[in-house]
Amino acid sequence: MASIVASDLKAFLSVNNPENDASNSGGIIQDELHANGSIRCEIVDLAAADTVTAVSGVTGGADQRSLTITGRNAGGTIVAQTLPLNGTTPVVFSGNTFERIMKVEAASKNASNTVTVTRTTGGASICTLPPNCVAVRRMFYDAASSSSGALDRYEGHYFKSINTTNSLNAAAVTLTVDALNHLTMVLAAATGDISSPGNRLLGPGLSGYVDNGAAQTVPGGTLAIGPSASGSRIFVWLKQSLAQSAAAFKDSFTTQIAGTTT
Numbered sequence: 001m002a003s004i005v006a007s008d009l010k011a012f013l014s015v016n017n018p019e020n021d022a023s024n025s026g027g028i029i030q031d032e033l034h035a036n037g038s039i040r041c042e043i044v045d046l047a048a049a050d051t052v053t054a055v056s057g058v059t060g061g062a063d064q065r066s067l068t069i070t071g072r073n074a075g076g077t078i079v080a081q082t083l084p085l086n087g088t089t090p091v092v093f094s095g096n097t098f099e100r101i102m103k104v105e106a107a108s109k110n111a112s113n114t115v116t117v118t119r120t121t122g123g124a125s126i127c128t129l130p131p132n133c134v135a136v137r138r139m140f141y142d143a144a145s146s147s148s149g150a151l152d153r154y155e156g157h158y159f160k161s162i163n164t165t166n167s168l169n170a171a172a173v174t175l176t177v178d179a180l181n182h183l184t185m186v187l188a189a190a191t192g193d194i195s196s197p198g199n200r201l202l203g204p205g206l207s208g209y210v211d212n213g214a215a216q217t218v219p220g221g222t223l224a225i226g227p228s229a230s231g232s233r234i235f236v237w238l239k240q241s242l243a244q245s246a247a248a249f250k251d252s253f254t255t256q257i258a259g260t261t262t
Contacts, residue, residue, distance in 0.1 A: 004261040008163040008226075011255070013039040014235070018155070018200045019141045025200040028193040029158045029233055037109030037134035041157050043127045045252055049074050049099045051120040054083075055090045059112045062087035066107040067115065071098035076248065078102065078142065085115065092120055100250060101126055103137040139238070145246035153200045153240045159257040160233035161226040168259040171218035173236055175211070177254035184209035184239050185255070187216050191223065192230035204237055212253075223259070 012031040016024040017039065030039045056063035063085045070080040073096055081095040104117055104127055115129040127136040139155045161168050175185040186209045188194050197204050210216060224231030236255055 002163065002165045004161060004163045004166050004168055004259075008161055009168070009257055010160050010162060011041055012158045012160060013041050013137060013139075014156070014158065014194075014196075016196050017137055017139075017141070021153070021201050022199055024196040024198060025155050025202075026194055026204070026235070027196040029160065031158070031160060031227075031233075032132045032162075033228060037132050039135045039137060040127075040129075040133055041137060041139055043101055043136060043138055044125060045100055045250070046098060046119055046126065047124065048121075049097050051092060051094050051097055052101065052117055052126060053090045053092050053120045053123075054085060054104075054115060054117050056085045056087055057112070057114045058088050063110060063113045063115070065110065067091075068105045069093050069098075069101065069117065070103045070105075071096070071101040073097060074099050101138070102141060103135060104129065105135040106133075109134045140240050143240060143242070144248070145242040145244065147245050149244050151201075151242045152203070153242075154197070154203045154237060155200055155240070156235055156237040157255070158233045158235050159223070159255075161223045162232075163226055163261075165225065166261050167225050168223040168257075168261060170221060171223045171234075171257060171259035172215040173218065173234070173255060173257050174213065174215040175238075175253065176213070176256045177252070178212040180249055180251045181211070182240050182242065182251060183253055184211055184241070185216065186210065186237050186239075187218060188235040188237065190219050191232075191234050193233075194235045203239065206237065209239055
């Protein structure tokens with residue numbers, strides 16, 4: 001029997017990932033079992049503005065899918081470039097110098113190849129698209145404060161166990177890093193898929209949001225044996241709170257799931 005290890009616990013986004021305050025937030029999981037491929041949310045910020053480079057793994061032959069990389073330049077403008085991959089030959093996205101990456105999107109999923117995106121200078125990793133992943137996205141895309149009052153937005157992601165032998169017991173989620181203290185967290189009322197409450201200005205109607213460092217127990221205490229069971233995943237709601245006319249900022253956050261296993 002295989003105990004659960006860190007690589008068995010994955011973060012996935014839902015099918016609704018808003019880029020404005022009118023589009024829906026939340027909804028069912030878009031994981032590796034989804035027909036369109038998975039969407040992930042792990043992006044490492046660039047240490048300095050730079051162009052970026054993408055390369056695909058050799059497994060499965062030459063990968064020539066189109067890849068679109070979107071980010072903000074040093075002036076804060078959202079810019080994008082689309083280029084074809086060239087298998088294991090690095091492709092430099094030289095059309096833009098990015099201050100941060102907002103999303104990386106492949107034209108389609110691929111069951112064999114992993115796409116790695118790095119800084120062109122020095123090669124520091126930014127994100128990866130593993131097999132059957134079509135996108136990696138930053139949450140709270142293009143969110144800004146309002147001149148008319150304080151503003152809360154609600155987005156989230158799933159934690160899922162893909163272990164096929166054991167459940168994750170005493171499971172709990174923690175917002176471990178939120179340096180600028182703009183976020184609080186609450187878990188969905190039950191494991192499994194959630195319904196979208198509407199746009200990201202509409203909360204899920206839950207109470208009990210906690211700040212960083214406070215662990216919340218997964219309802220029922222367990223993530224079930226994965227990867228297809230509904231109980232193998234939990235949705236993590238994050239509330240971003242911005243003061244009236246708050247200045248622009250660059251921030252990142254980290255959530256963590258932990259538990260016990262046999």
